[in-house]
Amino acid sequence: METAAYVPAINLHGILPFISLLAGGMLCLAADAMSGKEGSRRILPVISFVALAAALVSFLLPGYPTGSFLENTFYSDSFSRLGCIVILVSAIATTLMGPRQVIRRNLPSGEYYTLIVFAALGMVLLALANEMLSAFVALEIMSLSLYVLTGIDRRSGKSAEASFKYFILGAFASAFFVFGSGFLFGSTRTTFLADAHNYFATRGGNMPEGAEMWAFIAFGLVFVGLCFKLSLAPFHMWAPDVYEGANTPTTLYIATGSKVAAFAFLIHFAHAFSSWQIFTAPVTFIVGLIAVASMTWGNIAAIVQSNLKRMLAYSSVAQTGYMMIAVMVLVALPSLQAAGNLNATTIANDTTLIYNAISLYLAGYTIISILAFGIAFHIGGEGSMAAYRGLFHRKPFAAVGMAIAMFSLSGLGFLPPTIGFIGKFYLFKEAVRFNMTGIAVIGILTSVIAAFYYLSLIVTMFMKAPDEENGIELAGRREERIAGLGGGDAIVRVMLATATALIFVLGLYPGLFTGLAAKAVTTKPMTTAMVKK
Amino acid sequence: MVLFLYSILFVITVALAVGVLLNKDTVRSAMCLVGVMMCLAANYLLMQQEFVAFIQIVVYAGAIMVLFLFVIMLLNLREVEVLPWYLRNARFWGGVLALLFFFVVGFGINVFRSSHGIPGVVAKEQALAESGTPEVIILATQMMTTYIVPFLLTSVLLLVAVIGAIVMARRRDEDGNEIVLDPEEVDA
Numbered sequence: 001m002e003t004a005a006y007v008p009a010i011n012l013h014g015i016l017p018f019i020s021l022l023a024g025g026m027l028c029l030a031a032d033a034m035s036g037k038e039g040s041r042r043i044l045p046v047i048s049f050v051a052l053a054a055a056l057v058s059f060l061l062p063g064y065p066t067g068s069f070l071e072n073t074f075y076s077d078s079f080s081r082l083g084c085i086v087i088l089v090s091a092i093a094t095t096l097m098g099p100r101q102v103i104r105r106n107l108p109s110g111e112y113y114t115l116i117v118f119a120a121l122g123m124v125l126l127a128l129a130n131e132m133l134s135a136f137v138a139l140e141i142m143s144l145s146l147y148v149l150t151g152i153d154r155r156s157g158k159s160a161e162a163s164f165k166y167f168i169l170g171a172f173a174s175a176f177f178v179f180g181s182g183f184l185f186g187s188t189r190t191t192f193l194a195d196a197h198n199y200f201a202t203r204g205g206n207m208p209e210g211a212e213m214w215a216f217i218a219f220g221l222v223f224v225g226l227c228f229k230l231s232l233a234p235f236h237m238w239a240p241d242v243y244e245g246a247n248t249p250t251t252l253y254i255a256t257g258s259k260v261a262a263f264a265f266l267i268h269f270a271h272a273f274s275s276w277q278i279f280t281a282p283v284t285f286i287v288g289l290i291a292v293a294s295m296t297w298g299n300i301a302a303i304v305q306s307n308l309k310r311m312l313a314y315s316s317v318a319q320t321g322y323m324m325i326a327v328m329v330l331v332a333l334p335s336l337q338a339a340g341n342l343n344a345t346t347i348a349n350d351t352t353l354i355y356n357a358i359s360l361y362l363a364g365y366t367i368i369s370i371l372a373f374g375i376a377f378h379i380g381g382e383g384s385m386a387a388y389r390g391l392f393h394r395k396p397f398a399a400v401g402m403a404i405a406m407f408s409l410s411g412l413g414f415l416p417p418t419i420g421f422i423g424k425f426y427l428f429k430e431a432v433r434f435n436m437t438g439i440a441v442i443g444i445l446t447s448v449i450a451a452f453y454y455l456s457l458i459v460t461m462f463m464k465a466p467d468e469e470n471g472i473e474l475a476g477r478r479e480e481r482i483a484g485l486g487g488g489d490a491i492v493r494v495m496l497a498t499a500t501a502l503i504f505v506l507g508l509y510p511g512l513f514t515g516l517a518a519k520a521v522t523t524k525p526m527t528t529a530m531v532k533k
Numbered sequence: 534m535v536l537f538l539y540s541i542l543f544v545i546t547v548a549l550a551v552g553v554l555l556n557k558d559t560v561r562s563a564m565c566l567v568g569v570m571m572c573l574a575a576n577y578l579l580m581q582q583e584f585v586a587f588i589q590i591v592v593y594a595g596a597i598m599v600l601f602l603f604v605i606m607l608l609n610l611r612e613v614e615v616l617p618w619y620l621r622n623a624r625f626w627g628g629v630l631a632l633l634f635f636f637v638v639g640f641g642i643n644v645f646r647s648s649h650g651i652p653g654v655v656a657k658e659q660a661l662a663e664s665g666t667p668e669v670i671i672l673a674t675q676m677m678t679t680y681i682v683p684f685l686l687t688s689v690l691l692l693v694a695v696i697g698a699i700v701m702a703r704r705r706d707e708d709g710n711e712i713v714l715d716p717e718e719v720d721a
Contacts, residue, residue, distance in 0.1 A: 029696075106706060111696055114696060115693070115696065118693050122689075125686065133680055137687055140690050144693045144697055145693050152700055154701075154703070154712045155713065163701075
């Protein structure tokens, strides 16, 4: 049998971030093999930083493609592009904390930095993926790297336990994801989300009997798999243990990067179904239910935690719940349009607005997390609350920074507006604009519950007397560690100061962030209408 | 007739899969897993996917299971543990839930089948009618064209898995010291 030579269409700018991340990871491995222990501790952070920064710059350059690229396997729109920017920022923050973490626990630096870069590759691929097989491979690249990063501290029992739990439950969730992909292929005969979207648009009304149920099972299974990665309420059990057991830079990476990636893919995935009439109502309900469960349970469980990292884990469950409000609005959009509440010109507009609201919230959560986890890392003590008693009297800057992070996370900091407040404001605004006032009210009520534990940490830091014995012991251990650090400490300080500045700057001018992708905005509902050259 | 074969295979597969979980002897578990792989291959044969069935036996029942048995023999994992009664109970209810899940999925498939025939057979007939090319060529062509991106990405995935395995299995750190649990860390 004779076939013509197959020449795939490759957009070089489109895959530039993949190439730089892949090359960065390989270079890390090679450099580690060629240099000794001290040498690789010095060189590898630089290599991985350059690779991540190069990927970040290629997303920021104005010529980055929009729409499908690389054989329809990937789809880039304003949301996934902003998502990739946020992912790379979180990866860079993780790398910047690397040198200190590696020395502190005597970690193998070669594997540490290589896995950070490969995890970033997986996250970026997942955020852009528009095809189930690629999405699954990307998800696994990301997850496997994170499992190992969680357990890379082999001398720590907690870390080993966290890694094992994360691995077992993560593999379980991946199985759901694959099973769902199979059902999607069974019902629509394609793994490409764009084709699935077309299938539901043309044949969604008169699908073969039974195939409808298959499609629902497909959505349900993949959705459960993604909910696990997002640590949404009924699937969040792994989060507190993993957040506590993993080394703090990895915790930050899991809390921000992997969530943003899963979120971006969830939106691509839900979009494939959006052209299916009967899909909207039940899924809006389910997404709303999960949002409410995450917001309430996350915030209530966070109150009783005695470890900062566990508290932040539950807080992140709640924060993801808030983001699901926007997903709910997004899922409901087509039915609102069908009901005549919207017309076709504004649905693109509305989609862009909702995309902007979610990406702003994700960016805000990431920056605040960099500050909060960064300070927890700076102070040490593996997140035990004893280290924070009277922190203001021992380390005023760290205490003030943590207070800013807590204010922004709770959404209370509105004078001057922090990015945490602005993000929540836009999310609730979108919900209210589409007559979903009920869930916005639940969101605001749970934020009030959340204020309790965020503020009680501030009280602990500012108004309690320092726990002499514990504080001095921690400080002593810390000085001991810093002695051999070189510049690692200064880099973390600069990073924390930058994050603090960004919280206020983006709070005052949120357009600075959402504008990053504005030059190339073509939102998804316009697929047939316009293709920008 | 085909449905009858499917249902027999279904029962055997599930029974063997339960056997993998419940056997306290790892070698027996591994042998049950071989049986599961064989049953899956038979399933593929019934769907007229001969090539996939062949690969299933060669790769899974052959190569991978040999690796499994090798590791088991090397580690000599043949200890028997006795579980407390409540854990046995939890297992039972877990089993009931899993069975329920299987029946729900099976019901869905059955609803589809009653209106459309056996899915795999339909797909196969369509593919052959459309192209007239043997399935090995179809598979290879698909892998090298439509699915070239995930195919290439798998190489990164395998690399990450290898790095991870090395990190987790290493006995000595870079200084040549034995890696042991840090006693101070437990209450930190």
